[in-house]
Structures are given as structure tokens and as C-alpha cells.
Amino acid sequence: MSAIDQLTQEFSRLPGIGTKTALRLVYHLMKGSNDEARRLAGAIREVADRVRPCTICGYFSELDPCDLCSNPVRDLSTLCVVEEAYEAGAIERTGTFRGGFHVLGGHLSPLDGIGPDELRIDGLLRRVGPGSAVEEVILATSSGVEGEATAVYLESQLRPLGVRVTRLARGIPVGSDLEYVDGSTLAEALAGRREM
Amino acid sequence: MSAIDQLTQEFSRLPGIGTKTALRLVYHLMKGSNDEARRLAGAIREVADRVRPCTICGYFSELDPCDLCSNPVRDLSTLCVVEEAYEAGAIERTGTFRGGFHVLGGHLSPLDGIGPDELRIDGLLRRVGPGSAVEEVILATSSGVEGEATAVYLESQLRPLGVRVTRLARGIPVGSDLEYVDGSTLAEALAGRREM
Numbered sequence: 437m438s439a440i441d442q443l444t445q446e447f448s449r450l451p452g453i454g455t456k457t458a459l460r461l462v463y464h465l466m467k468g469s470n471d472e473a474r475r476l477a478g479a480i481r482e483v484a485d486r487v488r489p490c491t492i493c494g495y496f497s498e499l500d501p502c503d504l505c506s507n508p509v510r511d512l513s514t515l516c517v518v519e520e521a522y523e524a525g526a527i528e529r530t531g532t533f534r535g536g537f538h539v540l541g542g543h544l545s546p547l548d549g550i551g552p553d554e555l556r557i558d559g560l561l562r563r564v565g566p567g568s569a570v571e572e573v574i575l576a577t578s579s580g581v582e583g584e585a586t587a588v589y590l591e592s593q594l595r596p597l598g599v600r601v602t603r604l605a606r607g608i609p610v611g612s613d614l615e616y617v618d619g620s621t622l623a624e625a626l627a628g629r630r631e632m
Numbered sequence: 633m634s635a636i637d638q639l640t641q642e643f644s645r646l647p648g649i650g651t652k653t654a655l656r657l658v659y660h661l662m663k664g665s666n667d668e669a670r671r672l673a674g675a676i677r678e679v680a681d682r683v684r685p686c687t688i689c690g691y692f693s694e695l696d697p698c699d700l701c702s703n704p705v706r707d708l709s710t711l712c713v714v715e716e717a718y719e720a721g722a723i724e725r726t727g728t729f730r731g732g733f734h735v736l737g738g739h740l741s742p743l744d745g746i747g748p749d750e751l752r753i754d755g756l757l758r759r760v761g762p763g764s765a766v767e768e769v770i771l772a773t774s775s776g777v778e779g780e781a782t783a784v785y786l787e788s789q790l791r792p793l794g795v796r797v798t799r800l801a802r803g804i805p806v807g808s809d810l811e812y813v814d815g816s817t818l819a820e821a822l823a824g825r826r827e828m
Contacts, residue, residue: 439682439694443675449668451660452653463718464647465676466683466692472645473680477673479639480661484669486635487662496662498635522659 440466489521492563494539494556496521504528504537512536513571517560517590519543519578527576535574538563543577543586552589560590564597572600579606636662685717688759690735690752692717700724700733708732709767713756713786715739715774723772731770734759739773739782748785756786760793768796775802 437445440462447458465473489495490502497503504510504524514535518524524537540555564570573594577583587603594601606624608617617625633641636658643654661669685691686698693699700706700720710731714720720733736751760766769790773779783799790797802820804813813821 439675439678440692443679446672446675450657450672452656457648459718459721460648461646462679463692463716463721465679466685466717470680473676476642476646477676477680479635479642480669480673480676482635483639483658483661484666484673489662496636496659520659521662522655525655525659 489539492559493537494521494541494559495524495537510534510536513569514574515560515563515570515572516574516576518576519583519586523576535572538573540577540586543582544589545582555586557590557593561593561597564594564599566597570599572602575601575603577603685735688755689733690717690737690755691720691733706730706732709765710770711756711759711766711768712770712772714772715779715782719772731768736773736782739778740785741778751782753786753789757789757793760790760795762793766795768798771797771799773799 443462443465444455444458447453447461448455450458453461465476486498487496488498488500490497490500490505492501492505495502495504499506505512511534515538516524516527516533516535517538517540518527519540519542521539524539527533527537538556538560540557540560542550542555544550544552544555560573564573573590575587575590577586577590591601605628606621607628608614608621608625614622639658639661640651640654643649643657644651646654649657661672682694683692684694684696686693686696686701688697688701691698691700695702701708707730711734712720712723712729712731713734713736714723715736715738717735720735723729723733734752734756736753736756738746738751740746740748740751756769760769769786771783771786773782773786787797801824802817803824804810804817804821810818
């Protein structure tokens with residue numbers, strides 16, 4: 437297989453990148469300076485060589501424990517549980533959360549053979565268990581059926597440990613017109629209404 | 633800068649990839665096996681090291697002259713002129729063109745300082761000039777204003793060399809409903825109507 441076909445194939449394995457986009461990327465790299473392609477290849481290799489999931493929280497980092505788990509400024513009495521590391525990144529970028537994270541690595545999905553043992557749940561229970569400083573666990577699993585089921589399961593496991601268990605508020609996204617919000621979101625927003 | 637930030641930045645320099653998509657790609661590579669990331673890095677490096685524009689036609693290839701220019705089965709009496717190499721790739725994938733290509737490397741755009749000298753036009757005129765076997769040049773520049781201007785300029789340079797100069801047909805895309813086709817395309821399709 438030619439170098440061009442090989443790279444097209446590798447690019448099109450990435451999420452959201454089909455054959456046409458892959459080809460466009462390949463042509464872009466060929467058209468540009470070789471430096472750009474070499475820098476990209478080098479940056480990918482650096483990540484592959486140096487970044488690992490943190491053994492405590494599962495977030496990706498060049499350090500272990502990661503920058504979040506070892507940072508003395510973070511308040512690790514509150515843990516935010518997410519399915520994937522990029523969701524922790526999204527919460528981190530809001531700049532409003534100073535607690536710790538715990539990355540599950542997915543959600544429960546019995547049909548795909550993903551049960552509690554396939555997720556980083558044991559580690560979470562250890563972090564919250566006896567002698568721990570954790571006071572609150574915020575469940576930020578995805579809002580679909582599987583995410584909800586995962587949250588319900590986690591709550592059943594966490595509650596006996598005497599920790600406060602919360603989940604992210606459901607409601608109207610900021611800037612949305614009411615008429616475009618779907619019914620279940622609107623129902624959740626009504627049920628979760630707050631004093632002004 | 634961390635390895636993750638570095639790679640996010642490199643990815644977001646690629647066309648059509650913003651910061652969010654770049655982040656998603658980075659997380660995908662971190663989540664997957666290291667092998668996948670290494671294979672991608674290796675494939676990019678291979679392309680950077682081995683692929684060059686052909687000195688005759690400007691198409692990208694690991695050989696010089698490229699597979700298209702040196703292939704005895706191709707009929708090089710017909711040349712198809714395109715702006716970018718990926719457009720030659722698109723025509724090639726139709727499987728209906730067996731002639732040669734000539735990649736200009738862009739279109740005339742005086743406002744951006746791109747005149748005839750910035751494009752691979754000299755090389756085209758040399759390929760078509762005295763003693764050449766070229767009988768027809770198909771202009772397949774883009775259909776916008778600059779592409780048209782480039783085609784008109786090329787025609788003025790090629791015609792005196794005694795070669796047949798054609799351009800791709802304009803008309804209704806296959807499978808389109810007439811009511812959704814824009815007015816100028818419809819006008820071109822009418823003007824270019826053919827006997828059944």
C-alpha cells in the first residue's frame with residue numbers, strides 16, 4: 437500500500453473523519469511544508485509515549501498521580517464522576533469546579549457486555565470508602581438511558597458509604613428559546629425549578 | 633506546553649478541524665491503544681519523507697515522474713488541468729479518465745498576490761508546446777470567479793499553441809431536483825443542452 441493510502445486509512449479510523457476528510461487532510465499535509473507534518477507526527481508520538489491514565493482518577497496526564505489528583509489547591513472532598521476524560525476536560529474549562537474527578541471509562545451497557553467490572557467503579561468506591569476525605573460525589577454521567585442507569589447504580593453503591601450524592605442539574609440550556617426545548621428537558625426544568 | 637496541549641494545537645491547524653474536534657481526536661488517541669497512535673504518527677512521517685510533487689505534473693507521488701506521468705497505459709495526448717492535487721484524485725476515482733493531469737497549485741487571485749508566475753503554468757505551456765504529443769487540454773479549474781478567470785487566461789495562452797482547449801460541462805448534478813438547482817447552473821445547463 438502506498439504511503440498516501442496508508443495515511444488516508446489511518447486518518448479515517450479517527451472518530452468523525454470519513455474517507456473524504458481523511459484524503460483532504462493527507463493532501464493538506466503533502467501541500468504544506470514537511471515541517472508541519474513532522475511536527476504533527478512528533479506530537480502524536482509524544483502523547484503516545486508520555487500520557488497515561490492517572491491510576492487514581494483515570495484522567496489523562498503526563499504525571500501519575502495526575503496534575504488534578506496531586507494539586508494541593510484542589511478540594512478533593514468533592515469528586516465529579518464522568519464517563520470519559522474529555523468530559524472532565526469540558527467541566528475543567530468552565531473554571532467553576534475546583535474538586536477532583538473520577539473517570540469511569542464509559543457507562544453500564546449490558547448489551548455490549550459492559551458491566552460494573554468493566555468500568556473504574558471499584559476505584560471510585562475505594563476513594564470514597566472508610567477513612568476517606570470525600571464528602572460529596574457529583575454524578576455527571578451522560579443524560580441518555582445508559583448514563584442514567586449508571587448514575588442510579590453508582591448512587592446505590594455510594595449512598596451506604598455515608599457520602600452526599602448529587603447529580604448535575606437538568607434544565608433549559610443557557611440562551612435557548614423555550615419553544616425549541618424538547619419536552620423531557622422542559623419537564624425536568626419544571627420539576628427542578630428554584631426560588632429566585 | 634504539555635504533550636496534550638501541543639497535539640491539540642497541531643490537530644487544530646488542519647483544515648476543517650477546530651479546537652473541540654482536535655481535543656476529541658487527542659482523547660481518542662489517548663484512550664485507544666498506543667499502537668494506533670504510533671501507526672498514525674508513522675504514516676504521517678512516511679508521507680512527509682517519501683511523497684513529493686511530481687516535477688512534470690505536480691501530482692503527489694512517491695515516484696518522480698509520478699505513477700500517472702510514467703504509466704505507459706495512460707494516454708498523455710489529453711491533459712486535465714486542475715487547481716489542486718486532490719481534485720485530480722477525485723477525477724481519477726471516477727475511473728473514466730485515462731489521460732494525464734497537470735496540477736496548477738491554485739488559481740489566479742491578484743488580490744492575494746497570486747499571478748501566473750505563482751502557479752505551475754510555465755510547466756503546462758512547456759508540456760503543450762512545440763514537439764509535444766498533447767492534442768487536448770481539459771480545463772477543470774474550480775467553477776467560481778477566480779477559477780473561471782484562470783481558465784480564460786489559460787485558454788488565451790494555450791490556443792496559440794494549436795491545441796484543442798475544452799472545459800468540464802456545467803449542468804444539473806446527477807440526482808438533483810430541478811427546483812433546487814441555482815439559477816446560474818440552470819442557465820448553463822440550458823445553454824449547454826445536448827441532442828438525445
